[in-house]
Each structure stands twice: as structure tokens, then as C-alpha cells.
Amino acid sequence: MKLAGLKSVDNAHEESIWACTWVPPTQARPSLLLTGSLDETVKLWSSDELKLERTNTGHCLGVVSVAAHPSGIIAASASLDCFVRVFDVDTNATIASLEAPPSEVWQMQFHPEGHTLAVAGGGSASVKLWDTASWKLIATLSIPRPEVPKPSDKNSSKKFVLSVAWSPDGKRLACGSMDGTISVFDVTRAKFLHHLEGHFMPVRSLVYSPIDHRVLFSASDDAHVHMYDAEGKSLITAMSGHTSWVLSVAASPDGSAIATGSSDRTVRLWDLSMRAAVQTMSNHSDQVWGVAFRPQEGSTDRVGRLVSVSDDKSISLYDYS
Template sequence: MRLSLLGKADDDEAHQDSVWTCAWTTKGDLLLTGSVDETVNAYKEVDHKVKRHHNFTGHTLGVICIATDVSGEFAATSSLDSSIRVWSLDTLDTKDVIETNPSETWAVCFNPASEALQIAAAGGSNNNIALYNCDQTHVPISSLSLPVADEKFKKDRFVLSVAFSPNGQRLACGSQDGTVAIFDVPTGKFMHSLEGHFKPVRSLTFTPDSKMLLTACDDMHSHLYDVEHASLVEAFSGHESWVLSVACHPSGNSFATGSSDSKVKLWDMSSRSCAQTLSEHSDQVWDVAFNVSGNRLASVSDDKNICLYDYQQ
């Protein structure tokens, strides 16, 4: 398995500030990126380079997270302006805006198994995950709270990351204190925590079979967990600074990480080792994302660059 750089977005089509998040759509291989410049860009691959297709505006502060739904028709973004914006990728317009209290929305993701357009929003300092049905109301339909043994430690549970399992049965969230919590989606009940991290868990993702969870943490490690048995399977080390993002390949055979050491690493799941290190960025790599077919990886960074890589198994 190997990644090779195909190209970067041209300066006149790139963001004007740090790029913090990226996600691919399931329809049309559209790459979405969100930036501190308050905008969301949509890119398409043209002649092995990323060419801007559209620029979405509406947020009034930096864009923290982007998620796309399984139909490929919608995207959701969270921002430092405390809002969630839902975008139509067909009409390229704003579908909905959900206003939240300050610091109550950090990361967002879509429920892949919900018939409604359901979004989970990591509650930041609110210590919970709010679930919204976009077609119904701007008020959460339910809220999942992280257990806190002592109220004085509640502020340390700032929720930074959230992910649904592909089968929609489990929801995982990562916190500032290193807690990784697993919830049962049908019942909304807390199941257990996954132990091993003690610093902020900034990104997490399930494997395609929904059985395992990958995490990215400020302790410079990425962990692989058995979700149902709450056991640590492997701790991956190699980055020289915080691991900021993790993305699993659609085949489940590999995964990629981005770090504040400015590196992107490709990891082999079978050998549990680093297969490749890429140094195309000159600053922190905030996010990495594979497309649905698995032949492309994107990475975004504080250096404002959007890198597109070819993936060969």
C-alpha cells in the first residue's frame, strides 16, 4: 500500500487561512474543506489536481468540522460562531441553520442508519452530544451525557470529537481529558468508556465493520479499540507531536493520520505498523479523509494547502 501526491489546490483557489477540516461526499467525489477564513470550499479532481467547484459562505467565524450524509446530498458544518449549517450539495444552498449556545457545538456527524436527516453534535463544554433531526426542529430531539464521577471534573470533559458506527448502532465521542465514551444509539444509553488516553482525543472513526474504533490523541498515539469488549487492541506510535486526525480506508486494511508534526502517516492494519510517512505540509495537519472508493486521500493543514494523494493497495 502506498500514497503518492497528485497535486495541491492552486493559491487562487485555496483558502485564505488555516484549513481545519475536510470530508468527501458519497456522490460525485466532491471534496469539502472548512477553514478559519469562515468559508467552506467544494473541490473536484481535474487532471489530478483539486479545482474549486463552489465556495459556501454564511459562517461568521472559523469552520471546525465538516460531515457528509450517506446519500451524498447534504453536508453539515460546525463553527466557532456556535452554529451548525446544513448545506444542499445539489442546489449549493443553505438548507438549514441550527443556532446553539456558545461552546456547545464542536464536532458534527450524520447518522448513516437514520431515515431522517439526523446529526450528532459534540457538545464541547456542555459535556454531552446533542441529536438533531434537521427536518423537524432546531431543538435537540435527545441528548447523551458523558458520566462524570465528580462534578468538579466536568469542565475537563470538553467533547472534541464524535462518530457514528457505519451500521448506526454505536456512537463514540472523545473528550479533552482523554475519555472515549461509547453509546448505544437505539436506546441512547451509555455503554462504557475505552481506556488508554489521558490527553485530548481530537478525532475518532469506526472501521467499516463497526467492530473497531480508531482514535487520534494529543499523547502522540493513535489507538485501535475493540468497541464491544472495551479493550485496547493496539497503540500506534510514530508521530513526533499531537495526532490531530484519523481516517480509516474503506477496505479496513489501512488508515491514515495527520499530526501537528506536519506529517501524514499511512498505517497497515494487518502488520500494525507504519507503511509510509509523507511530508507535503509545512504546518499542522488538522484533517485527513479517504474518498468512498478508497483511491484518494485528502489532507488539510494550517499551511492553507489541500493535498490530494493517490492510494494504491
């Protein structure tokens, strides 16, 4: 497996780009790239040329997270202005505005079937679940404290929830906290199951393997990437290679690799059979906040793509083969 640089767009936004995701294709158009920036805008880009299709405004502070519905018809952006804006991808019409108290809107992700939006609740130490038909809040999954408090648990801000990920079957939800713990929930029963231990610094990004719903990957400020058996509560392996915070992790559609972005300004490709980094890309001149593999478009799609976004305001697109 290998990455090859295809295209970079400098000054893609006016400020740092903190979030990216792929919008699935519809019958009317191919997939699109969605980026969110501290410049308060969300932008949509053509999938292969990275040609700017549209700039969406609507937030009054920086955008920290973006998520795309599996239908490809709607998407959501979360901002430091305490709102999640849900919008129609093709018209930019606002479908819903979800309000939260200050510092309670961070990463978010749609359920694989699209009926629920999970939003990491920041300072509320919880994950909020929103019904995507009514846009009503349907559940709050609160993180219990570990039975044996860590020395760092003197204040509740350590339970600040930064990241969230659905399992491919939609039955489990994992969230990563500022203190390094990862909490796993049974969503159908709205029940906390267990913590996954091993990190001692913020867990900024999580992703499940697309081919094994037990396997969860985490990216942490401790410069490590962990691979867990999320059901068996065990750490499978800890992978090192980055020299600073790991800010984002994404899994390839075939499940054989993951990619990570770091404040060491690099993107790394990891071979999961070797459990090691096999390639380092240094396209960016500042920390890399987001990486995302493009989902495969049908069984005939053999063209792999990876994208990365950075504090340097640029987007880089790579061929993944």
C-alpha cells in the same frame, strides 16, 4: 499499500483549513471534496483535479467541522459562531441553521443512513442528536463522570467533547473528550454504555472500521493512535510514530489501513495487519488538521484517494493503492 502524491493546492483558503470530508456522488455528478477554514468559508472542489467548484459563505467565524449526508445532496458546516449550517450541496441554499450555546459545536457526523446528525457538544459534555427530516433536537447524550476520578478531573472542562463517530451499523456512537476518555453510547436506547481508557490527553478524532463495527480508532494529543474493541471495552493496540499531537484519523474503505494527520506536519499511513506506520508524507509545512479517504464509488471503483488539509492553507491529494 502505498500513498503517492497526486496534487497540492496552495492557498486553497485564506486561513488555516481545519476540516475536510468527501461528499458522496449523486446521479448528476461525481463526488466532491468539502473543506472548512478559519476564513469563515466552506469550499467545494472537484474530486480528482481539486478544481474549485464553489465557495460558500454564511458563517461569521471560523469553520471547525464539515459533514456530508450519505445521499450526497446536503452537507453541514459547524463554526465558532455557534451555528451549524445545513445546506444544499449543489445550490448552497440554507436548509437549516442549528444554534448552540458558545463552545458547544465541534465535530459532527451524519448517521450512516442519514436520518440523524450527531454534533459533539463541547463544553456541555454531551453529544446532540438532530433529526434530519425536521431539524429538531431529538436527544442529548450526556457523558457521565468516571467512577474513579482522575487527578486531572478537578474541573468540568476536562469533559469537553471534541470528536464523534458512528459505528457502520449506526447502533453505536463514540465521542472523545479533552481528558482523554472515549465514551460509547447505545443510540437506539439513548444509553451510555462505557468509557474506553488509555489516552490521557485530548482525543481529537475517532473513526470506526468500515468492515468491523466493534473496532474503533482514536487520535490523541498524546501522539498515539489507539485501536479498541469498542464493545469489549479493551485496547487492542497502541500505535506510535508521530512526534506530536495526532489531530485526525481516517479509515480506508477496504478497512486494511488508516491514515493520520499530526501537528508534526506529517500524514502517516498505517498497515493494520502490521499495526505499524508504513509511510510518512511530508507535503505540509504546518500541522495537519484533517485527513479523509474518498469512499469507493461502486464495486468497479479501484481508484483510492486520500486528502489532507493543514494550517498552511493547503490541500494535498494522494493516490492510495
